[in-house]
Amino acid sequence: MTDKKIKNIFVEGAISTSFIADSIAKHSSKKEIGGHSIFLGQVRADDIDGKVVSAIDYTAYQETALAQMHEIREAIFNKYPLTCMHVYQSLGTIKVGEICLFVFTSSAHRKPAIAACEEIVERLKAELPIWGKEIFEDGTHQWKENK
Amino acid sequence: MEINILSFGKIAEFITINRLDTDEIFDTDGLKQQLEKTYPQLKEIKYKLALNKQIVQKNIELLPGDVVAIMPPFSGG
Numbered sequence: 001m002t003d004k005k006i007k008n009i010f011v012e013g014a015i016s017t018s019f020i021a022d023s024i025a026k027h028s029s030k031k032e033i034g035g036h037s038i039f040l041g042q043v044r045a046d047d048i049d050g051k052v053v054s055a056i057d058y059t060a061y062q063e064t065a066l067a068q069m070h071e072i073r074e075a076i077f078n079k080y081p082l083t084c085m086h087v088y089q090s091l092g093t094i095k096v097g098e099i100c101l102f103v104f105t106s107s108a109h110r111k112p113a114i115a116a117c118e119e120i121v122e123r124l125k126a127e128l129p130i131w132g133k134e135i136f137e138d139g140t141h142q143w144k145e146n147k
Numbered sequence: 148m149e150i151n152i153l154s155f156g157k158i159a160e161f162i163t164i165n166r167l168d169t170d171e172i173f174d175t176d177g178l179k180q181q182l183e184k185t186y187p188q189l190k191e192i193k194y195k196l197a198l199n200k201q202i203v204q205k206n207i208e209l210l211p212g213d214v215v216a217i218m219p220p221f222s223g224g
Contacts, residue, residue, distance in 0.1 A: 041224050060223065061155055061216055064200045089223055101224045121224060129197070129216075130223025131156035143157040144222040 006070045009087045010062060014098035015040075023086060027106055033083050035110035037117035041101030043094050051136040055095045056144065061129040072123050079119075080105075080112040087120060089130060148172065150209060153216040161188055162217060176206040178215060192219050 020040070027033055046053040073085060083106045090100040103120050107113040125146045132144035148169060154162040162182070172178050175196055183189050196203040197216040209215070 058223070059155065061153070061197065061200075061218065064197050064202065064216070065223075067200065068202070125224040126221065128223045129155065129202075129218050129221055131219065132222040133156070143219065145220050146222045146224065 006066050007073070007087075008066065009069055009089050010060065010065075010091050011088050012090075012092050014090055014094050014100065015088055015102045017099070019088075020099070020102060023102075023104060027084065030083060030106070032108055033106045034108045035113045036104065036106045037110070037113040039101070039103040039117050039121050040099050041121075042099055043096050045096045046134065048134075048136075048142065051138060051140065053096060053134045054137045055093050055135045056100065057093045057133040057135060057141075058089070058091045058100065059131050059133075060089070060091060065128045065130055068128050069124070072120065072127065076116050076120055080107065080116040082107050082112060082116055085116065085120070087124065089124070089128075093135070148209065148211045150178070151212070151214040153214060155216065156219040156222075158189065158192065158194060158217050158219050162186055172209060174206050174208050175203050175215070178209065182217065189217075194219050 024036065027036065043056050044053065069087065076082065076085060086104040088102040094100045103117055105113045105117040133141050134144050135141050150167045152164055152167055169181065172181055175198060195218045197218060198207055199214050
């Protein structure tokens with residue numbers, strides 16, 4: 001069930017809604033699936049001390065992040081009866097309102113898909129060496145920290 | 148001994164060297180001490196090291212040519 005080769009999760013730029021729609025459509029031939037769970041991360045116009053975020057610039061230590069994601073993927077497939085798992089994280093500058101994270105899990109029944117999706121998002125945020133630089137409307141920046 | 152240095156995120160704004168040549172560093176704990184002495188700002192950050200792409204969990208011996216990444220708290224997603 002699990003893939004042995006290390007999959008790339010990084011995409012340059014925002015994740016388009018047409019890409020997300022196509023990903024969903026590709027699963028219509030997998031007749032054993034009964035439920036999908038999707039998490040979409042969107043860049044928020046945070047107001048920090050009167051300054052408003054206009055974009056987040058994402059960078060990553062890519063090889064280490066992909067190795068870490070591979071471990072998470074294996075652990076999730078061992079823990080939940082999933083049919084599919086897809087993870088996409090943006091790199092580069094993503095504007096407010098655009099999608100920067102797409103996590104998509106599928107299983108025969110809803111509960112494993114929902115639980116796995118949530119666990120992937122939490123682990124990705126905590127364990128993958130990825131950094132978001134919040135760019136304010138006035139051109140200054142600060143480094144985001146996950147809570 | 149020569150060690151390759153990679154810095155990320157806000158740490159890359161003040162640690163801009165890519166190489167460290169020293170005879171006084173033997174392990175990752177020693178490297179941390181040296182870095183915190185040279186860059187006091189580092190002490191304010193909960194950073195992690197990766198040695199040759201593996202995240203460092205405990206003190207590890209360094210060898211010439213090793214690649215050490217200095218990583219601030221993650222903020223992906």
